[in-house]
Amino acid sequence: MIRLTCGRLHLGLALALWTLPVFDVALADGGSRVVSLGGSVTEIVVALGAGDRLVGRDSTSTWPPEVMDLPDVGYLRALSAEGVLGLGPDLVLAEADAGPPEAVEALKAAGVPYVAMPGATDHAGILDKIEAVAAALDLEAEGAALADKVGAGLEAAEARAAAVTAPKRVLFVLSLQGGRIMAAGEGSSAASIIALAGGVNALEGVKGYAQVTDEAVIAAAPDVILMMDREGSMAISDADVLALPALAETPAARDGRILRMDGLLLLGFGPRTPEAAEKLHDALYPKAG
Amino acid sequence: MADVPVLPDALRGPWLRPDGLTLALVALVAGVSVLSLGSGAAGVPLSRVLPALAGIEALDRRDAVILWDIRLPRLAMGLLVGAALAVAGGLMQGLFRNPLADPGLVGVGAGAGLGAVLTIVLGGSLGAWAGPALVPMAAFAGGWAVTMLLARIATRAGRTSVATLLLAGIAIGALAGAATGVLVFLADDTQLRDLTFWSMGSLAGASWVKLAAAAPLILAVLALAPRLGRGLDALALGEAAAQHMGVPVERTKRLAILATAAAAGAAVALSGGIAFVGIVVPHLLRLASGPGHRMLLPRAALLGGALLAAADIVARGIVAPAELPIGVVTAVLGAPVFLWILLRRAGTGAI
Numbered sequence: 001m002i003r004l005t006c007g008r009l010h011l012g013l014a015l016a017l018w019t020l021p022v023f024d025v026a027l028a029d030g031g032s033r034v035v036s037l038g039g040s041v042t043e044i045v046v047a048l049g050a051g052d053r054l055v056g057r058d059s060t061s062t063w064p065p066e067v068m069d070l071p072d073v074g075y076l077r078a079l080s081a082e083g084v085l086g087l088g089p090d091l092v093l094a095e096a097d098a099g100p101p102e103a104v105e106a107l108k109a110a111g112v113p114y115v116a117m118p119g120a121t122d123h124a125g126i127l128d129k130i131e132a133v134a135a136a137l138d139l140e141a142e143g144a145a146l147a148d149k150v151g152a153g154l155e156a157a158e159a160r161a162a163a164v165t166a167p168k169r170v171l172f173v174l175s176l177q178g179g180r181i182m183a184a185g186e187g188s189s190a191a192s193i194i195a196l197a198g199g200v201n202a203l204e205g206v207k208g209y210a211q212v213t214d215e216a217v218i219a220a221a222p223d224v225i226l227m228m229d230r231e232g233s234m235a236i237s238d239a240d241v242l243a244l245p246a247l248a249e250t251p252a253a254r255d256g257r258i259l260r261m262d263g264l265l266l267l268g269f270g271p272r273t274p275e276a277a278e279k280l281h282d283a284l285y286p287k288a289g
Numbered sequence: 290m291a292d293v294p295v296l297p298d299a300l301r302g303p304w305l306r307p308d309g310l311t312l313a314l315v316a317l318v319a320g321v322s323v324l325s326l327g328s329g330a331a332g333v334p335l336s337r338v339l340p341a342l343a344g345i346e347a348l349d350r351r352d353a354v355i356l357w358d359i360r361l362p363r364l365a366m367g368l369l370v371g372a373a374l375a376v377a378g379g380l381m382q383g384l385f386r387n388p389l390a391d392p393g394l395v396g397v398g399a400g401a402g403l404g405a406v407l408t409i410v411l412g413g414s415l416g417a418w419a420g421p422a423l424v425p426m427a428a429f430a431g432g433w434a435v436t437m438l439l440a441r442i443a444t445r446a447g448r449t450s451v452a453t454l455l456l457a458g459i460a461i462g463a464l465a466g467a468a469t470g471v472l473v474f475l476a477d478d479t480q481l482r483d484l485t486f487w488s489m490g491s492l493a494g495a496s497w498v499k500l501a502a503a504a505p506l507i508l509a510v511l512a513l514a515p516r517l518g519r520g521l522d523a524l525a526l527g528e529a530a531a532q533h534m535g536v537p538v539e540r541t542k543r544l545a546i547l548a549t550a551a552a553a554g555a556a557v558a559l560s561g562g563i564a565f566v567g568i569v570v571p572h573l574l575r576l577a578s579g580p581g582h583r584m585l586l587p588r589a590a591l592l593g594g595a596l597l598a599a600a601d602i603v604a605r606g607i608v609a610p611a612e613l614p615i616g617v618v619t620a621v622l623g624a625p626v627f628l629w630i631l632l633r634r635a636g637t638g639a640i
Binding site: 056059071072073074075077078079080081082083084085086087097100101102103105106109110111112208209210211 | 329330331332350351354355358359360474477479482483486491493494495496499605608609610611612614
């Protein structure tokens with residue numbers, strides 16, 4: 001490092017502008033080689049038009065499809081510091097819960113700017129996250145535009161939800177390992193999106209995601225079963241789901257109402273959340289005719 | 290051996306008489322270490338690592354962090370954890386006179402798992418962030434507590450019954466497992482995924498801080514283990530025979546349990562659950578050079594360390610820039626060897 005005296009500062013700055021290495025220009029530009037950790041963060045980067053700056057992603061970043069071509073540094077909470085550094089990033093954008101802490105420390109020690117995002121899964125949280133990503137990428141104007149658009153979409157969803165007169169009771173089923181039902185309770189991310197779509201989370205008295213007894217499911221009396229799309233061997237047909245003893249006795253099974261949506265779209269709480277809420281709303285309350 | 294200067298028996302350790310196999314193992318550790326430091330996703334090759342280690346050339350900040358803060362602590366942790374697991378396995382097999390015993394039998398694993406799960410689930414919603422040393426410390430405390438409890442249960446009137454130890458270990462392991470199950474039930478989905486990764490083991494959390502906490506303990510066990518060798522060899526003939534040979538049977542048993550709890554507890558604390566090293570390594574060495582514990586235990590430390598460091602190279606390299614949990618790698622490599630051991634035993638009818 002060259003120490004500058006005050007008198008020479010202006011001259012020094014002028015010279016520095018000429019001799020600035022490419023690397024520093026990139027930094028001033030908000031990162032030209034960005035590694036994005038977390039599905040919603042990656043979506044925001046692409047939505048801001050900065051997808052071409054991405055050089056890596058984590059395994060939860062699966063949308064939009066073109067990010068699947070990027071090198072995958074593994075699961076968000078079990079990162080390899082060297083794997084991330086090997087991509088030569090000049091900026092790392094991460095979901096609040098990226099880890100392990102040692103890997104994050106090593107990234108910071110190596111001099112890579114590391115920006116952790118706010119983690120709330122609600123209206124304000126989504127807008128905060130968009131603004132944080134935009135600030136890190138030095139795209140404040142684009143960020144403000146995207147936040148306005150997403151905010152308007154969320155408000156529209158909230159208005160639609162408020163207009164629902166007879167809300168449907170929705171049971172979000174996370175998994176059905178061996179007939180055991182893992183479902184979404186109060187305060188879960190699934191409960192948030194169900195509320196935004198104008199539904200009611202059917203399972204009460206349970207916090208977060210939990211394995212629930214068959215009787216609790218029957219007592220919850222869901223009108224609709226909501227599940228994530230699963231590919232391949234994990235897939236279980238609608239008929240099989242509704243035939244489970246716990247579910248067979250519910251209004252949802254009587255009417256054959258089972259919905260499936262992409263997990264990241266549904267629970268990502270990113271720029272596509274208004275779209276997710278609208279899709280879910282329309283599926284819950286199909287237009288007559 | 291009249292020309293050998295008279296040394297106290299405990300000090301006339303294997304290190305003073307390095308033979309071909311031990312030297313080969315030392316060379317193996319050195320080779321794996323060099324490979325480990327020169328390989329990784331960030332592409333800092335050996336040609337730049339070696340001069341930097343020798344202090345000839347300086348690396349830039351990024352590469353210096355990769356070498357000194359990522360690869361080197363990881364290598365040290367692999368060598369230490371591998372050595373600890375292998376020696377703890379060797380000690381247990383000597384104590385139980387059964388080549389298939391491992392620290393899991395005396396509840397170290399279940400206790401350590403319970404400690405780790407407790408902190409991950411009840412350490413607030415930010416359990417993993419409450420300080421990087423919290424989960425390892427809790428894991429160690431859990432393993433230690435369960436082992437001490439067992440030793441107390443199995444010791445009657447100053448005599449430790451190995452059979453009682455084994456049965457009580459199964460019971461306490463089941464209890465710790467049940468408590469873990471309750472906590473898993475209470476965990477939210479993020480904690481569940483943390484638990485899953487922890488249970489598969491990884492060296493990804495390597496840091497100098499963690500090593501500083503665990504290394505003295507593991508090194509102390511590695512120094513103590515060969516001194517228990519003679520006692521364990523005598524125990525192989527049965528407790529009464531060992532007693533007649535003048536071996537302090539009770540002291541040997543107690544020290545073996547303590548050393549196992551310390552080594553396995555520290556290993557699980559550092560890196561989560563890593564399978565098969567404790568069984569496969571001593572067995573390979575018994576095949577190569579017989580069952581004598583005085584040589585077996587230090588060699589197990591060398592081979593265990595080399596194997597785990599090598600498995601880590603695979604774990605880091607095979608799906609780069611991501612990495613596999615190392616427990617997966619050791620299980621994939623270890624399980625077939627374990628089956629082969631079982632088949633051989635079934636064939637000969639020998640124990």
